[in-house]
Amino acid sequence: MDDTALLTCPYCFESIEVYIDPQSEGELIRDCDVCCRPWSLQVSRGVDGELLIRANRAQ
Numbered sequence: 610m611d612d613t614a615l616l617t618c619p620y621c622f623e624s625i626e627v628y629i630d631p632q633s634e635g636e637l638i639r640d641c642d643v644c645c646r647p648w649s650l651q652v653s654r655g656v657d658g659e660l661l662i663r664a665n666r667a668q
Contacts, residue, residue: 612660619666620646629660638667 612629621644629637629652637650647667655661 614660614662616648616650616662616664618644618646619648619664620644627662629662 612631614627614629615624616627617624618641620641623641623643625642627639627650629650634652634654637652639648639650640646641648649665649667651663651665653661
């Protein structure tokens with residue numbers, strides 16, 4: 610299973626490849642590698658184990 614995803618920063622709009630631990634689900638906070646602003650990542654997995662991530666600005 611591939612636990613990486615290409616995400617777009619909600620602040621600077623750069624594309625960043627993100628690795629997610631295979632055991633992780635729920636909300637994670639991560640800083641952008643380019644602009645250092647915080648992201649809120651909503652991590653879930655589909656029924657087939659597919660990684661689903663949504664990145665938003667952290668509050």
